[in-house]
Amino acid sequence: MPEATNEPLLTMSAFWGLIALRRYAAMHPDVAVPEAVHAVRRLSADDSHHDYGAAVILRAVIGDHCDNDDVVLLFQNIISLVIKRDQPWWVRLAPLGRDRLRAALNPNEVQCFDAAGLFLEMPTANVLAWWDSLAQAARAVENDSKLQQGREAEQLTLAFERERLARLGIERNPKWIAIDDNTAGYDVQSFDPGVVEPVNKLIEVKSCSREVVQIFISRNEWEIAVASAPHYHFHVWLLPEKRLIELTVDDLARHIPLNQGRGVWQSISVTL
Secondary structure (H helix, E strand, O other): OOOOOOOOOOOHEEEEEEEEEEEEEEOOOOOOHHHHHHHHHOOOOOOOOOHHHHHHHHHHHHHHOOOOEEEEEEEEHHHHHHHHHHHOOOHHHHOOHHHHHHHHHHHHHHHHHHHOOOOOOOOOOHHHHHHHHHHHHHHHHHHHHHHHHHHHHHHHHHHHHHHHHHHHHHOOOOEEEOOOOOOOOOOOEEOOOOOOOOOOEEEEEEEEOOOEEEEEEEEEHHHHHHHOOOOOEEEEEEOOOEEEEEEEHHHHOOOOOOOOEEEEOOOEEEEE
């Protein structure tokens, strides 16, 4: 697949240039791309002004994926492939709905989405499937990013605890529990000095990469935290600066909701 480029690809000028090139190539399959561009510009006044620099890149991007003559479907496929290749920042808005994503597009991009029928007031089944696929892909990317961020935070805690144990003279290593059992209710088992032997220090690791520091706590994590207090701690890593906030059960207790009536809370967000 071609390398990423700063050339704006989601423009109608690039789209119509691609169509002109595809039409010429169908009649003259043996003509090289540069010669085809020159010929199209010379033969048709209507096609002379298109953005062929971007059109040539689009032609390479779509490859053999789009052999349908339906222009609307072609445009949908082009947009999908460009998004997959370039991962524009606004794709993360797809799960929030069409209006939220449209507001983030520039005028050229809006024109392309309109031409592809993606903003129809009453979308077809095909358009609905297109948006659902985009939202699902966006969620997968977001989940993968969160997983990587979480693993980075857990490794930061392991390194932090190794250094702390060495300073305390405790000749043990922290254990990475989450890598083997993600249902344990904590991610790392470390140690604190005890009266005779070191005692367990259970650590639930959180991470945050936003200006507003917000963490999520599950009911399972909190029940284990309460049962294990005061030996349970929360490590909140602020990324990318790698700054640690360490919290105890008492620090978070006043933020935890109560079960009422037949309602049982399962997960909460806490802003620090």
